[in-house]
Amino acid sequence: MSEQKDLDALRHSTSHVMAEAVLSMFPEAKLGIGPPIEDGFYYDFDLGQEEDGSLITFTAEDLGEIEARMRDSIEAHKPFVRREISQEEAEEIFADQPYKLELIEDMEEGEVISIYSHDGFTDLCKGPHVDNTGQISPNAFKLLSIAGAYWRGDEQRPMLQRIYGTVWPTQEELEAYLQRLEEIEKRDHRRLGRELDLFSTHEESGAGLIHWHPKAGLVRTIIEDFWRQEHYKAGYEIVYSPHIGKASLWQTSGHLHFYQENMYSPMDIEGQEYFIKPMNCPFHIMIYKTRTRSYRELPLRLAELGTVYRYERSGVLHGLMRVRGFTQDDAHIICRPDQIEDEILGCLDLTSHILGSFGFRDYEIALSVRDPEHKEKYIGDDAMWEKAEGSLVKALERRNLPHKRMEGEAVFYGPKIDVHIKDALGRLWQCTTIQFDFNVPERFDMTYVGSDGREHRPYMVHRTLLGSLERFFGVLIEHYSGAFPVWLAPVQARLIPIADRHNDYAYRLRDELKEAGLRVEVDDSDERMQAKIRQAQLEKIPYMLVMGDREVAEETVSLRLRTEEDLGPRSVAEFVKMAQQAIAEKRDL
Ligand SMILES: [Zn+2]
Ligand SMILES: [Zn+2]
Structure with a gap:
């Protein structure tokens, strides 16, 4: 078997073990499906409703308990056993599992129906699986998140509770993966878009419509x-x-024939249909x-x-x-x-x-x-x-x-x-x-x-x-990760006067640097220098020019990079040359 197939079998087996653990905690749960996916697996469950009619959902604490029960199953080294069965038998086994029954009903005439059992848990499943639960490392899996998911992705069907998990052959691989997830999360453009004040979408104006903020x-x-x-x-x-064109144009181009499901409803202009x-x-x-x-x-x-x-x-x-x-x-x-x-x-x-x-x-x-x-x-x-x-x-x-x-x-x-x-x-x-x-x-x-x-x-x-x-x-x-190269950075340098008495020098420098074509700002807030530097770093501004008594007297700046590197004193001309070169070469810094 290929490496990917082995991984898929491992992930799919872990999803069975998870479903087993969920059923032991929620005996009334109805099972959806639990396939392997890129980097992991999921399983969908219908946990029923609370008395007030709201859906029962998993909590973060449930995940910990499910993981613990999964470890028990893994340590028991239970074999996965495959069996091919008739449709009648399948309907009997899954009599109180309506989603499984629907899957059985949808099967092609003559299609082989197989089930996999381990421990007391049986699933309708094509396989393949690992030989026994002991082949899953108890330290190499983790349940990651809970989400709602419509049965068969159809908004008209019931909303099921999905648990996402990941599993790897070894603990080291799991840890490397979790670290990568953290890195992806840190770089998420939606999060950085908020933190750096870059863009927004609004329920009020409509989903999927982007508002570009000034930066x-x-x-x-x-x-x-x-x-x-x-x-x-x-x-x-x-x-x-x-931005709009007559229906007849989109007729000729073929869009109304091949592409209409991607187009918005037409508008009427003097009795003629137009499409955006x-x-x-x-x-x-x-x-x-x-x-x-x-x-x-x-x-x-x-x-x-x-x-x-x-x-x-x-x-x-x-x-x-x-x-x-x-x-x-x-x-x-x-x-x-x-x-x-x-x-x-x-x-x-x-x-x-x-x-x-x-x-x-x-x-x-x-x-x-x-x-x-x-x-x-x-x-x-x-x-x-x-x-x-x-x-x-x-x-x-x-x-x-x-x-x-x-x-x-x-x-x-x-x-x-x-x-x-x-x-x-x-x-x-x-x-x-x-x-x-x-x-x-x-x-x-x-x-x-x-x-x-x-x-x-x-x-x-x-x-x-x-x-x-x-x-x-x-x-x-x-x-x-939001730290744009200098030529793209909305603010290229922040001028940081240490005390009020250095502000005038900072303003003069700002005008000079603007004149040289650089995008610069002065932080003349009452914050201490360290706080100003931290703020500029948070905003991922490439250069920080710090100025105190010495810099004012010598007409220099103390140059720091957003990487926390401290380059020490520079003449203003030196800094301008350095920044302009980075811009011309489209360098990061
Ligand atoms: Zn399976
Ligand atoms: Zn085109």
């Missing part, structure tokens, strides 16, 4: 300015497009189609920081990562077939330049292509697909970018490249997508006049580099 607004402006500047350099033209945009593409095509295009004008690269709205279920909304309205750093490249290779190469180069500037240099790249067995599922002819796929592969090879080829993963209208960036904790985040589209140019009858004087169909590529500004900002916060 985040500043970071976003810097990101956008950089993005625009690099796009102009790379030969893109920047456009702005409407889930994508920018149709508007860019309108711009392309305002006149006859000659082959000489191509490639056309239209870019937009376009704000779109897409429906997401409230249950899946998550901070900045999963939202209902976001700004895509979108672009559409419209070109001739002979230009496509260079265009893809250009996209990849811009991707690595821009992502690299934000500190992401480690990628995993997926190339999604057709299912070779089912070419009929895709539109566009063989020659187009081969040329498009070929251009993607060649560009990746020319830049020595390893990639995973995913057959059958392409959408029906074209192949694509997805770039996942690796953050400081090694987690992958999808940002960039370079997506061919053989569908939309047909639907909108896009053409250009070739050198032969005849009309031809151009290639079209949708591409986004950062993905969504909201999500990318969330990734940035977690990657840097």
Whole structure:
């Protein structure tokens, strides 16, 4: 068995042991399911209702008791025994377990029904399991949290009580995992977003709608300015497009056919239906189609920081990562077939330049292509697909970018490249997508006049580099744990006068540093110096410039970094040079 399969068997076995312990404490509990998941397992229970009708839930104390009972079961080394049974027998065994009965009922005719028993506990289960409970280390598992979860994820069905746990082969691995969890928790962008006063969402304005506070607004402006500047350099033209469009436009583009469940309900304007945009593409095509295009004008690269709205279920909304309205750093490249290779190469180069500037240099790249067995599922002819796929592969090879080829993963209208960036904790985040589209140019009858004087169909590529500004900002916060590199830091330096009599020097310096293009603030509060330093560190401000009698007399500053490093006295000019260099090189400090 593979290592992952062994881990899954261990985790799934531990979930059985947990269910056994829960049943011993709550004999009336009804069992949901208890699968292994990434890094652990869960099990869902229906504990029934209190007398007032409210759901009975687990408490934190229950978790401790459940863990203790699990240890007893582990120490008893009870074997897991598999048995295949008939449907009638299954219905008998699980007669007072309604959720299990539902699962049995939903099984295919002729499907093998198996149960696993250990000790007195029996579960409807396909397995596999470890041989006996003693193979679970009593010091390598932990119950982590309690959550509500609808049976089968369906809001119309009962709310069950879920216990999440984790288990590892050894105690060391458990401890390493718990430490990683703590690190993830510390970096959680929702928590840092609050602590650093970056963004908020409000029940009052609607779930999944992001409010960028001044400091985040500043970071976003810097990101956008950089993005625009690099796009102009790379030969893109920047456009702005409407936020709503007529139903007929979304009909032509195919969105109402393929994408309507992600779109919000239409609004009526003078008897016409309009939809708020889930994508920018149709508007860019309108711009392309305002006149006859000659082959000489191509490639056309239209870019937009376009704000779109897409429906997401409230249950899946998550901070900045999963939202209902976001700004895509979108672009559409419209070109001739002979230009496509260079265009893809250009996209990849811009991707690595821009992502690299934000500190992401480690990628995993997926190339999604057709299912070779089912070419009929895709539109566009063989020659187009081969040329498009070929251009993607060649560009990746020319830049020595390893990639995973995913057959059958392409959408029906074209192949694509997805770039996942690796953050400081090694987690992958999808940002960039370079997506061919053989569908939309047909639907909108896009053409250009070739050198032969005849009309031809151009290639079209949708591409986004950062993905969504909201999500990318969330990734940035977690990657840097809120300590942004100097060029992105909302406040780059805090001036800390030790006593009131040093304030005037601090104000003068502030003006001087602002003049040099730095974002600085004076902390002229009544706090003591140590408290001011601590506050600046909490706010993750890169530089602290402390000034007392000596600094005022010598016209210097005492420089500290947010890493707690004390660099001692510096001339103001020296500090300015250092900060400007860090900004120019997009360094952390
Ligand atoms: Zn099982
Ligand atoms: Zn598009």
